[in-house]
Amino acid sequence: MQSRLTIKDIARLSGVGKSTVSRVLNNESGVSARTRERVEAVMQQEGFSPSRSARAMRGQSDKVVAIIVTRLDSLSENLAVQTMLPSLYEQGYDPIMMESQFDPELVEEHLGMLKRRNIDGVILFGFTGINEKMLTSWQSTLVLMARDAKGFASVCYDDEGAITSLMAKLYSQGHRHISFLGVPHSDVTTGLRRHNAYLAFCKEHQLTPNVALPGLAMKQGYEHVAEVLLPETTALVCATDTLALGASKYLQEHQSNALQLASVGNTPLMKFLHPEIITVDPGYAEAGRQAVLQLIGQVTQDRELRQIVIPCTLQ
Numbered sequence: 463m464q465s466r467l468t469i470k471d472i473a474r475l476s477g478v479g480k481s482t483v484s485r486v487l488n489n490e491s492g493v494s495a496r497t498r499e500r501v502e503a504v505m506q507q508e509g510f511s512p513s514r515s516a517r518a519m520r521g522q523s524d525k526v527v528a529i530i531v532t533r534l535d536s537l538s539e540n541l542a543v544q545t546m547l548p549s550l551y552e553q554g555y556d557p558i559m560m561e562s563q564f565d566p567e568l569v570e571e572h573l574g575m576l577k578r579r580n581i582d583g584v585i586l587f588g589f590t591g592i593n594e595k596m597l598t599s600w601q602s603t604l605v606l607m608a609r610d611a612k613g614f615a616s617v618c619y620d621d622e623g624a625i626t627s628l629m630a631k632l633y634s635q636g637h638r639h640i641s642f643l644g645v646p647h648s649d650v651t652t653g654l655r656r657h658n659a660y661l662a663f664c665k666e667h668q669l670t671p672n673v674a675l676p677g678l679a680m681k682q683g684y685e686h687v688a689e690v691l692l693p694e695t696t697a698l699v700c701a702t703d704t705l706a707l708g709a710s711k712y713l714q715e716h717q718s719n720a721l722q723l724a725s726v727g728n729t730p731l732m733k734f735l736h737p738e739i740i741t742v743d744p745g746y747a748e749a750g751r752q753a754v755l756q757l758i759g760q761v762t763q764d765r766e767l768r769q770i771v772i773p774c775t776l777q
């Protein structure tokens with residue numbers, strides 16, 4: 463059986479470059495009528511139709527939704543995306559994946575490109591620096607993940623509840639010297655809200671707080687955990703599984719295995735490597751499902767812009 467022809471093959475058979483074929487497919491200017499006719503004739507002769515994903519990238523598919531994650535290597539975002547994709551396929555939508563790297567300018571660029579390509583809707587993993595103004599033209603066709611914004615649909619996690627339930631569990635086990643490893647306050651949800659929930663619990667139960675806020679990276683957990691280890695510390699709450707994985711590597715290397723760790727995430731990697739760590743599941747998978755339901759509702763039925771908070775579950 464002959465394998466599927468690509469744009470490169472069409473370019474070769476027509477005697478033009480790939481970009482010219484691409485322009486013809488996109489109906490863009492900059493191609494003479496003669497060349498356009500030649501390329502179209504070759505495509506017709508060869509029965510060429512661009513792949514589904516290639517058409518989706520150009521906004522030529524009937525139904526296309528973009529998912530803009532902050533990091534392609536984020537364990538938590540991947541869990542949400544894993545439930546988004548089958549829900550989108552089920553509804554006949556082609557997804558396009560993009561990455562923002564926590565850069566608001568990159569988000570603006572992506573959104574501009576998606577607008578020009580007439581994409582049906584966007585699921586955007588939000589972060590500090592994203593503001594309502596840059597999202598205005600998407601108000602009815604966008605769902606924000608992990609952040610809320612006035613006038614926009616969103617799916618958020620219960621950041622305070624997640625930390626409070628971990629602290630309550632450790633407290634019920636008799637721990638009275640519980641340290642906290644988290645994320646700087648410039649990150650409002652994973653950083654500020656989770657840290658504040660830890661401080662509030664300490665205040666209410668007259669515990670002495672002991673904190674370091676290095677960041678989201680596993681290496682930061684590894685490098686900074688020593689700062690919160692006092693001789694009396696018996697437990698450590700980490701704002702994320704990733705931080706806890708870094709901290710746990712350090713603790714193993716320094717034979718500090720007596721410390722009880724707890725973290726927010728309940729990711730498969732954590733459950734596999736460290737089933738002894740207490741985790742709380744913020745509901746990433748459910749958040750992914752809810753985001754797609756919300757977005758498709760907005761796009762097809764004018765659904766109201768809801769602000770959904772997924773309840774967390776102590777494991």
Ligand SMILES: O=P(O)(O)OC[C@H]1O[C@H](O[C@H]2O[C@H](CO)[C@@H](O)[C@H](O)[C@H]2O)[C@H](O)[C@@H](O)[C@@H]1O
Pocket residue numbers: 532535536537538539587588589590607608609619645649650651652653678701702703704705726727744
């Ligand atoms: O280490 P990860 O598996 O990536 O999990 C860390 C946290 O990631 C998410 O928060 C971060 O990204 C959000 C966008 O998805 C952003 O709004 C937030 O400010 C970042 O901290 C996730 O929402 C958290 O639950 C994870 O703990």
